[in-house]
Amino acid sequence: MKIEKNTVQETLIIPLYGRKLCTERFPGMFQDRAAVALMERLDYDFSELEKKSESVTHVFGALECAMRQKDLAWEVRDYLKTHPNAAVVNLGCGLDQTGRNNDNGCCRMYNVDFPDVIEVRNRLLPADDREKNVAADLNDFSWFDEIDASEGAVFFAAGVFYYFRTEQVRKLAAAMAERFPGGRLVFDAAGKTAVKLMLKTWIKQADIKDVNAYFSVSNAEKELSPWSDQLQVSSRGYMLGYFPMNDPNIKPLHRLLARLGDGAMKMQIVRMDFQAAR
Numbered sequence: 001m002k003i004e005k006n007t008v009q010e011t012l013i014i015p016l017y018g019r020k021l022c023t024e025r026f027p028g029m030f031q032d033r034a035a036v037a038l039m040e041r042l043d044y045d046f047s048e049l050e051k052k053s054e055s056v057t058h059v060f061g062a063l064e065c066a067m068r069q070k071d072l073a074w075e076v077r078d079y080l081k082t083h084p085n086a087a088v089v090n091l092g093c094g095l096d097q098t099g100r101n102n103d104n105g106c107c108r109m110y111n112v113d114f115p116d117v118i119e120v121r122n123r124l125l126p127a128d129d130r131e132k133n134v135a136a137d138l139n140d141f142s143w144f145d146e147i148d149a150s151e152g153a154v155f156f157a158a159g160v161f162y163y164f165r166t167e168q169v170r171k172l173a174a175a176m177a178e179r180f181p182g183g184r185l186v187f188d189a190a191g192k193t194a195v196k197l198m199l200k201t202w203i204k205q206a207d208i209k210d211v212n213a214y215f216s217v218s219n220a221e222k223e224l225s226p227w228s229d230q231l232q233v234s235s236r237g238y239m240l241g242y243f244p245m246n247d248p249n250i251k252p253l254h255r256l257l258a259r260l261g262d263g264a265m266k267m268q269i270v271r272m273d274f275q276a277a278r
Contacts, residue, residue, distance in 0.1 A: 191266030
């Protein structure tokens with residue numbers, strides 16, 4: 001498939017490329033062969049990305065993509081241990097294949113994203129058995145009706161909520177907790193300073209003034225638990241909180257940045273378990 005510059009398809013390339021880069025550079029720590037195989041099917045000029053692939057910041061960005069995917073996959077597998085027939089729901093899925101990569105043979109998989117993204121996904125990754133691609137705006141809760149959560153549901157979002165206002169994330173989490181008791185939502189988040197850095201380019205393009213309205217969190221349990229009495233909230237650092245960065249090809253500077261990320265920048269995986277209404 002040919003990917004044109006300055007299109008929605010191009011925005012899906014960067015995280016995919018990051019997972020491919022880590023698969024090739026750090027095979028002892030991360031493997032996403034599905035991403036590598038998908039990249040080989042794309043007709044796209046990767047020269048600019050290749051030029052950046054030696055920079056410390058670019059490689060660390062790829063490591064961020066890789067570690068959060070590993071963490072979220074861990075949470076999916078953990079939930080499926082006790083809910084093997086559950087719905088596995090990828091929110092803001094892009095071209096990610098975490099659901100398929102952790103398919104236990106009996107769960108149901110859903111991939112939710114904007115219609116133009118799902119159009120691309122349907123061409124490159126048409127739904128398999130027990131899988132459904134759902135075209136929807138996450139803030140329009142009618143997509144809830146597409147999810148069969150009769151035997152549990154685990155929802156995950158990678159790199160999605162940074163672009164949501166805090167009130168949008170609050171409403172979504174509270175609504176999901178009410179609709180899907182016994183379910184789980186996991187997503188990556190960061191402190192205010194880190195979010196401002198992440199959004200810097202996008203903020204300029206969108207002429208955003210109220211940066212502080214966008215979702216960030218430092219102490220997830222303290223800040224997010226009051227959103228609903230049906231939320232049980234916990235978190236872990238997402239660079240080092242789940243897995244050691246034990247590949248010998250990772251440079252000391254990358255390890256330092258990982259410690260700073262989990263520490264000062266509050267980069268974390270937030271887990272919300274949905275409790276029955278009291």
